Amino acid sequence: MLSNEELEKEFQAKIDAEIKIEPKDWMPEAYRKTLIRQISQHAHSEVVGMLPEGNWITRAPSLRSKVILLAKVQDEAGHGLYLYSAAETLGVDREDLIEELHTGKAKYSSIFNYPTLTWADIGAIGWLVDGAAIANQVMLCRTSYGPYARAMVRICKEESFHQRQGYEIMLKMAKGTPEQKQMAQDALNRWWWPSLMMFGPPDDKSIHSAQSLKWKIKRQTNDELRQEFIDKTVKQAEYLGLTIPDPHLKWNEERQHYDFGPINWEEFYQVINGNGPCNRQRLKARIKAHEEGAWVREAAIAYAEKKQAKKTAA
Amino acid sequence: MNKKDWPLWEIFIRSKNGLNHKHVGSLHAADAQMAIENARDVYCRRNEGVSIWVVLSSQIVASDPDEADALYEPAKNKIYRHPTFYEIPKEVGHM
Ligand SMILES: [Fe+2]
Numbered sequence: 001m002l003s004n005e006e007l008e009k010e011f012q013a014k015i016d017a018e019i020k021i022e023p024k025d026w027m028p029e030a031y032r033k034t035l036i037r038q039i040s041q042h043a044h045s046e047v048v049g050m051l052p053e054g055n056w057i058t059r060a061p062s063l064r065s066k067v068i069l070l071a072k073v074q075d076e077a078g079h080g081l082y083l084y085s086a087a088e089t090l091g092v093d094r095e096d097l098i099e100e101l102h103t104g105k106a107k108y109s110s111i112f113n114y115p116t117l118t119w120a121d122i123g124a125i126g127w128l129v130d131g132a133a134i135a136n137q138v139m140l141c142r143t144s145y146g147p148y149a150r151a152m153v154r155i156c157k158e159e160s161f162h163q164r165q166g167y168e169i170m171l172k173m174a175k176g177t178p179e180q181k182q183m184a185q186d187a188l189n190r191w192w193w194p195s196l197m198m199f200g201p202p203d204d205k206s207i208h209s210a211q212s213l214k215w216k217i218k219r220q221t222n223d224e225l226r227q228e229f230i231d232k233t234v235k236q237a238e239y240l241g242l243t244i245p246d247p248h249l250k251w252n253e254e255r256q257h258y259d260f261g262p263i264n265w266e267e268f269y270q271v272i273n274g275n276g277p278c279n280r281q282r283l284k285a286r287i288k289a290h291e292e293g294a295w296v297r298e299a300a301i302a303y304a305e306k307k308q309a310k311k312t313a314a
Numbered sequence: 315m316n317k318k319d320w321p322l323w324e325i326f327i328r329s330k331n332g333l334n335h336k337h338v339g340s341l342h343a344a345d346a347q348m349a350i351e352n353a354r355d356v357y358c359r360r361n362e363g364v365s366i367w368v369v370l371s372s373q374i375v376a377s378d379p380d381e382a383d384a385l386y387e388p389a390k391n392k393i394y395r396h397p398t399f400y401e402i403p404k405e406v407g408h409m
């Protein structure tokens with residue numbers, strides 16, 4: 001029998017050699033715990049993320065935009081499912097993970113605690129929020145845990161449509177009437193900074209980062225991903241004729257990146273800790289949906305049992 | 315089933331960590347352990363796999379090909395689920 005220390009050495013050697021870890025492989029307890037935490041938070045974010053957009057399904061400005069938004073929100077439900085399934089390969093139960101979300105023990109992305117005030121917000125979410133999520137998820141396609149990486153590949157394939165439909169909405173509004181353009185600008189103003197916060201605290205303040213990088217759960221740091229996202233997004237905003245609400249935003253020839261202004265991390269921690277504009281509303285909606293769906297889940301089981309009994313009797 | 319018959323097992327092989335198990339075929343075996351060993355002997359003689367799943371064929375529930383039209387119809391007319399449905403100016407880069 002190998003000692004724990006030897007097992008850990010072997011494990012790290014596999015990671016270093018880019019060999020994926022699969023559910024039945026030996027893994028350090030802390031690796032398993034980190035993955036469960038990260039994957040379940042990711043799953044919760046997909047599910048809670050349906051709420052701000054769901055707010056506009058019944059009020060979409062056309063049938064075309066309504067079916068598109070509906071399809072997009074459906075995809076997010078699917079993403080939640082892929083991720084809960086990936087988490088379950090680590091020996092946890094989806095029901096317990098959902099319980100942790102509902103009791104507030106588990107977190108979800110802080111971005112979904114902001115309200116969607118106008119139709120332009122739906123454009124801004126697809127463009128910026130899905131855009132930021134994509135940057136993170138493209139990286140996670142190469143994460144060291146096999147089931148998580150495979151879920152990410154599937155998700156990334158679906159995400160492209162999300163960002164493009166969002167940008168299309170922005171394009172229509174920005175090239176529309178002055179009032180529509182103003183709505184688009186206002187949405188950008190409100191969603192820009194929270195989108196940058198989606199990548200998490202700066203590297204020197206990020207508690208889990210170093211170990212996650214060593215285990216290749218993450219492949220890039222929060223700051224690297226944030227920079228990548230900004231660099232990509234600036235020209236998209238320029239094309240729309242909209243202004244990114246950051247007076248410090250400026251191309252840095254030497255760095256070959258955009259410089260940007262300070263992020264209000266105080267706001268980020270406030271929202272994470274439950275004091276964002278919609279935290280209570282979001283959790284309440286989730287719990288309500290779960291509780292009011294209980295009879296459906298029970299009825300389905302009862303029906304399945306009845307069918308089984310009939311089959312056995314026959 | 316004749317009581318002397320060995321049941322049929324479906325065999326799934328993961329060729330390399332990071333990839334899904336993939337269905338490769340089936341074989342008869344008296345129990346799961348034997349099915350794994352036989353799968354190794356017939357399907358993994360040339361290092362084809364790093365992990366084997368065996369599932370009793372009788373436990374597999376398959377969709378009915380005759381119902382395929384009805385089953386997949388909902389996905390057929392939703393072209394807006396595809397990224398190519400949206401025209402994105404090339405000036406803004408890949409999206
Ligand atoms: Fe998603």
Ligand SMILES: [Fe+2]
Binds near residue numbers: 076130159
């Ligand atoms: Fe998405």
